[in-house]
Every structure is written in structure tokens, then in C-alpha cells.
Amino acid sequence: MRDxxxxxxxxxxxxxxxxDSLMDMLAWxxxxxxxxxxxxxxxxxxxxxxxxxxxxxxxxxxxxSALADRISLLPAAADGIENGPASGASAVKNGLLxxxxxxxxxxxxxxxxxxxEVTGWRATDFVATMTHPxxxxxxxxxxxxxxxxxxxxxxxxxxxxxxxxxSIALKNQAMGALNPYAHVExxxxxxxxxxxxxxxxxxxxxxDPLHLYDACPVSDGAAAVVLTALDKVKNPAKPTVVIAxxxxxxxxxxxxEREDPTDLKAVTLAAQQAFERAKLKPADINxxxxxxxxxxxxxxxxxxxxxxxxxxxxxxxxxxxxxxxxQIPINVSGGLKARGHPVGATGVAQIVDIVWQLRxxxxxxxxxxxxxxxxxxxxxxxxxxxxxxxxxxxxA
Amino acid sequence: xxxDMELEAVLxxxxxxxxxxxxxxxTLANGKKMVVRQADREDVPAILKSVHPCLFIERDYYDIVSxxxxxxxxxxxxxxxxxxxxxxxxxxxxxxxxxxGRMETEKVGMSYHTLAIDRGLRIGSHLxxxxxxxxxxxxxxxxxxxxxxxxxxxxxxxxxxPLEPTKxxxxxxxxxxxxxxxxxxxxxxxxxxxxxxxxxEDLWEEATRDVLFADDDTIRERIAGxxxx
Numbered sequence: 156m157r158d159x160x161x162x163x164x165x166x167x168x169x170x171x172x173x174x175d176s177l178m179d180m181l182a183w184x185x186x187x188x189x190x191x192x193x194x195x196x197x198x199x200x201x202x203x204x205x206x207x208x209x210x211x212x213x214x215x216x217x218x219x220s221a222l223a224d225r226i227s228l229l230p231a232a233a234d235g236i237e238n239g240p241a242s243g244a245s246a247v248k249n250g251l252l253x254x255x256x257x258x259x260x261x262x263x264x265x266x267x268x269x270x271x272e273v274t275g276w277r278a279t280d281f282v283a284t285m286t287h288p289x290x291x292x293x294x295x296x297x298x299x300x301x302x303x304x305x306x307x308x309x310x311x312x313x314x315x316x317x318x319x320x321x322s323i324a325l326k327n328q329a330m331g332a333l334n335p336y337a338h339v340e341x342x343x344x345x346x347x348x349x350x351x352x353x354x355x356x357x358x359x360x361x362x363d364p365l366h367l368y369d370a371c372p373v374s375d376g377a378a379a380v381v382l383t384a385l386d387k388v389k390n391p392a393k394p395t396v397v398i399a400x401x402x403x404x405x406x407x408x409x410x411x412e413r414e415d416p417t418d419l420k421a422v423t424l425a426a427q428q429a430f431e432r433a434k435l436k437p438a439d440i441n442x443x444x445x446x447x448x449x450x451x452x453x454x455x456x457x458x459x460x461x462x463x464x465x466x467x468x469x470x471x472x473x474x475x476x477x478x479x480x481x482q483i484p485i486n487v488s489g490g491l492k493a494r495g496h497p498v499g500a501t502g503v504a505q506i507v508d509i510v511w512q513l514r515x516x517x518x519x520x521x522x523x524x525x526x527x528x529x530x531x532x533x534x535x536x537x538x539x540x541x542x543x544x545x546x547x548x549x550x551a
Numbered sequence: 552x553x554x555d556m557e558l559e560a561v562l563x564x565x566x567x568x569x570x571x572x573x574x575x576x577x578t579l580a581n582g583k584k585m586v587v588r589q590a591d592r593e594d595v596p597a598i599l600k601s602v603h604p605c606l607f608i609e610r611d612y613y614d615i616v617s618x619x620x621x622x623x624x625x626x627x628x629x630x631x632x633x634x635x636x637x638x639x640x641x642x643x644x645x646x647x648x649x650x651x652g653r654m655e656t657e658k659v660g661m662s663y664h665t666l667a668i669d670r671g672l673r674i675g676s677h678l679x680x681x682x683x684x685x686x687x688x689x690x691x692x693x694x695x696x697x698x699x700x701x702x703x704x705x706x707x708x709x710x711x712x713p714l715e716p717t718k719x720x721x722x723x724x725x726x727x728x729x730x731x732x733x734x735x736x737x738x739x740x741x742x743x744x745x746x747x748x749x750x751x752e753d754l755w756e757e758a759t760r761d762v763l764f765a766d767d768d769t770i771r772e773r774i775a776g777x778x779x780x
Contacts, residue, residue, distance in 0.1 A: 346578055347581055356673055356743060357578075
């Protein structure tokens with residue numbers, strides 16, 4: 156098995172991109188990553204395109220073939236990857252395996268989604284298509300609804316409070332306000348969303364006990380990375396970042412079938428595999444991008460990957476232990492909460508953000524000092540398909 | 552333009568007595584304070600400058616709403632609207648939203664338009680609620696007739712309150728009106744109507760000194776830009 160490096164990373168600002176087609180977004184992100192890698196039209200053996208719902212939202216399929224042609228990668232191999240909101244990380248994994256196995260030397264992975272094409276209701280319904288069709292979807296279950304039930308259980312079992320959830324929203328939106336790629340570049344105030352009587356309107360209940368600002372926005376966006384065999388990297392212009400380890404695990408399709416619905420086994424297993432393959436421990440991680448589609452998920456994942464003991468994640472967040480400049484900075488990009496969650500793009504965008512961190516090329520207000528190891532967790536379904544990556548900076 | 556007051560007496564519609572809307576201040580999600588106050592007729596030119604760039608924004612039906620609002624405010628300014636009023640929201644003196652309406656009869660109010668010039672802070676929701684508050688608590692009316700021209704408006708008014716459908720045509724000529732009764736309003740009030748009175752002196756002074764407005768590009772970017780929420 157060959158070691159795999161990430162030599163190019165690119166992203167377009169997330170938001171509401173009415174003027175761009177999905178293909179425009181994918182192309183732009185892909186070209187940015189190729190440019191970052193110093194590659195021109197040639198040199199890419201294969202293309203993986205992550206997307207969850209273009210068939211539903213844009214009535215367009217066959218994205219990978221179309222993108223290969225659009226950005227002049229012909230005759231590179233091209234495949235589309237659909238794995239719900241974990242499509243992005245799944246595509247990176249496929250690129251990783253293809254290179255590690257020796258079949259390809261260089262792979263471009265692009266993830267993107269255009270969700271603002273439809274109303275919020277339709278977008279919520281589209282995401283809900285990944286729930287169990289006869290046990291969940293037909294009863295009107297949505298992802299916010301599931302997250303609400305999960306939060307209630309987590310609160311009862313581990314004493315998570317609304318104030319802890321609010322601390323995640325405040326932290327991530329404060330970081331998003333510093334990130335030009337973030338959909339929501341707006342810091343919130345605790346007074347405005349929690350303490351003041353006006354919070355009842357500013358931050359209304361969305362899916363009890365979750366409120367509006369506990370959820371990520373619905374976004375358009377795309378991100379891309381270029382992977383290559385480490386032994387092919389000669390005289391790199393930028394610090395080299397390698398995929399030190401990855402893990403993936405699945406869990407029951409329906410939440411109700413889990414022995415303990417608050418136990419995100421797939422997160423634990425995926426992170427354990429990634430750490431074992433990287434020969435690192437959670438304490439070795441300097442910066443992490445966790446899948447905070449809802450504030451509760453950042454708390455739960457911070458426990459399940461091993462940063463904190465079960466029941467301690469919320470307290471740690473409230474105490475500021477996950478802020479920028481603290482013990483383990485989580486979601487310095489603003490996370491899904493502020494950067495946005497174009498579902499097919501998210502897993503790739505998390506990796507792009509960690510690559511930028513490990514290259515030490517971010518502005519100082521977001522650059523984690525001396526960051527060497529980073530973790531990403533991309534959470535599909537409601538934890539039924541999870542991928543984790545450990546990335547490492549290779550010192551020259 | 553010369554005004555013939557003899558003719559004006561014929562052309563100007565009847566005006567009901569309208570007690571003033573008492574100003575209030577609302578803390579927004581970003582911690583900023585929005586002063587909600589009744590506009591004076593003399594404020595209209597400044598308001599129209601903020602509405603003008605919105606006329607050309609297709610996103611979320613801003614063009615239709617702005618065009619209608621522009622005409623309604625102009626009609627009020629030129630004494631061609633019956634019992635119209637306008638409330639506005641200001642943050643740091645800058646105009647961030649406008650709502651208007653009028654008294655159809657002494658007991659029935661007619662909601663006109665709601666225009667949020669800054670987005671993502673529920674400014675439209677707050678101002679619409681202030682408009683409902685004015686009709687039912689200060690003009691002491693029994694009900695308000697409302698239509699929505701955008702899906703966002705439909706979600707915010709018809710569903711969130713929730714309003715009751717009627718077959719009464721709205722004077723804007725669109726879909727049938729929906730009705731907010733006193734009963735519905737007071738039931739919804741705890742979760743939708745907020746604000747503190749009186750407005751602190753410094754905020755009041757800032758709001759009434761001048762109506763400040765963002766430049767056209769800023770307004771367009773806030774409403775229809777990439778970061779539009």
C-alpha cells in the first residue's frame with residue numbers, strides 16, 4: 156500500500172449561488188484544486204465526484220462524466236459517489252484506495268451540491284429521502300426531527316443543556332464570521348439568541364429542543380482535493396499533507412433499532428480505525444472538523460472520537476475547551492453550522508480546511524499554531540455511515 | 552409642482568384618526584439593537600432611496616414587493632392613500648426594514664408590505680409583528696387582511712401565526728386575503744411579538760437624527776448576494 160498525499164485543495168465560497176449551475180460550481184472548485192496542485196489539464200488519472208441529490212434537485216445525473224469533459228480531464232476515469240451527507244468523504248476514500256492500491260497515481264476528488272435551487276421545505280424533504288422509507292420517511296421524519304429526538308435523549312442521559320448547545324452555535328458562527336468561504340459570515344450574541352426575551356423570535360424552536368441556530372444552513376457549494384502517491388511528490392511548492400489514516404463504519408438504518416440511540420457507534424469505530432491506521436491518539440490531534448449539522452452532533456462526536464469522555468463534551472464546549480486557541484479547536488472553519496452544508500461538498504470541504512490548517516496558510520485569526528495533525532468526521536444518515544480521516548503534515 | 556388646494560380637497564382621500572405607534576427596541580440575534588418607530592411623511596424620500604435598488608432584485612420576489620411598496624409610500628407622501636402608515640426598523644441609524652399598511656375601515660386593517668433590507672436576522676418577522684401590534688393594540692381594530700407575495704412571506708405569516716384563509720379579495724389584486732383576528736394575534740403574541748419600551752434616549756436620538764441608508768450595492772449584496780440567507 157502506498158502512502159497518499161493531498162497536493163491540491165480548493166473550495167468556492169459557500170452560500171446561495173443562484174447564478175451558478177451545479178456543474179459551474181464543481182468545475183470551479185476542481186480547477187482551483189488542480190491549480191493549487193500545480194497541475195494543468197493533464198496528469199489526472201481519475202476523477203471522483205461526490206454529490207447526493209443532483210438527480211432530484213437538478214434532474215441531472217452522470218455528473219462525473221460531465222465534469223471530466225467540462226474541465227478537460229478526458230480520458231481520465233470518472234465515477235460519481237453518492238453516500239448521503241458523507242458522499243464527500245466517501246469520494247476521498249475512493250481516491251485514497253485507488254492510489255494506495257497502485258491503480259492510479261493522481262486523482263481529483265470534487266464534492267458539490269446545489270440545494271438552494273428549491274425551497275427550504277423541498278430541501279428538507281430531499282435530505283429526508285435517506286431515512287428509512289417505510290419506518291421513518293412515511294411518518295414525516297426529517298433530519299431536524301431526528302436530531303431533536305436525539306438531543307432530547309442526550310440531554311436526559313448526559314445532562315447536556317441548552318446553554319451548552321448555544322455555546323457551540325456562538326463559537327462556530329464567530330469563526331464563520333472570519334471565514335470568507337462560510338455561508339453565514341455573521342457572529343451571534345448570546346443575548347440575542349438565548350438570554351434576551353427577543354430570542355423567542357430570533358431563535359425560535361425548530362425541532363424541540365433544537366432551535367433555529369442549532370441547525371446548519373441549507374447551502375450551495377463545492378470543494379475539491381487532488382490526491383497523489385507520496386512517492387511521486389518531488390520538490391513540493393507547499394508543505395505536504397498526507398492521509399495518515401481513515402476509517403469508516405456503518406450502523407442501523409433506523410435510529411430506533413439501536414440499543415442505545417445516543418451511542419454513535421459508527422463514529423467511534425470510524426475514528427478508532429483512523430487513529431489506529433495513523434498510529435495516533437485523539438490527544439495528538441491539533442485541530443478537528445466535526446460534522447455539526449446540528450449543535451448536538453459536535454458535542455456527541457467530540458465524545459465519540461475520544462476527545463472527551465461521554466457526558467463531558469457539552470461541559471467542555473461550555474468551558475471553552477473546543478474554541479480556537481484552546482485544548483482542541485473544533486470547527487475553526489465555522490463548521491457546517493456556519494460554513495454551510497451543501498451535503499455532497501461537506502466531507503471534501505472539511506478535508507480542504509484541515510489541509511489549509513496543516514499547511515499553516517490560513518490568516519492568523521483562524522490558523523491553529525503549529526498544527527501538525529488534524530481530524531475530520533463526515534456523518535452520513537443519522538450516524539449510519541460515518542467516515543473519519545486523520546491528516547498529517549509531513550515535515551520537510 | 553404647484554398644488555391646487557381646492558382640487559386637492561377633492562383628490563385627497565379621507566383619513567381616519569390614527570393614534571401614533573409607540574416606538575420600541577428589539578435585540579437582534581447578532582446583539583444589535585433595532586429601533587422600530589413610525590415613519591413621518593417627511594421620512595419617505597429617504598426610505599424610497601433604500602427601496603429603489605430592491606426594485607431590480609428578482610430573488611424572493613423583492614422586485615414585486617419593492618415596486619408595490621414604492622408606489623404605496625409615494626401615494627402616502629403625495630396624499631393619495633387613505634389612512635396609510637409606515638413603520639421602519641433602524642440599526643445604528645441605518646434603515647434595515649420597512650412595513651406599511653392602512654385602515655380599510657375603523658375595525659378592519661389592510662396589511663400592505665414587508666421589506667427586509669438586511670437579511671438573516673428576522674427583521675421582516677419583527678417588523679410584520681410590529682405592524683400587527685399597531686393594528687390590533689393601538690388602532691384597536693378587530694382584524695387585519697393580509698396577502699403574501701413571496702413563499703417566505705407565506706411561511707412567516709400564514710403558517711407561523713397561523714392566519715385563517717378567507718375568500719375576501721385583497722386590494723392588491725392578488726390571491727384571496729388571509730385574516731389575523733384578535734384571538735389569533737393574542738395567542739401568537741408571546742412567541743412572535745417582542746420589544747422593549749421606552750426606547751433608550753441614545754438609541755432614539757440616533758434613530759431620529761437622520762434616516763441613514765446603505766448604498767445600492769450594499770443593499771443588493773445583502774439581499775441577493777452570495778451570503779443571502
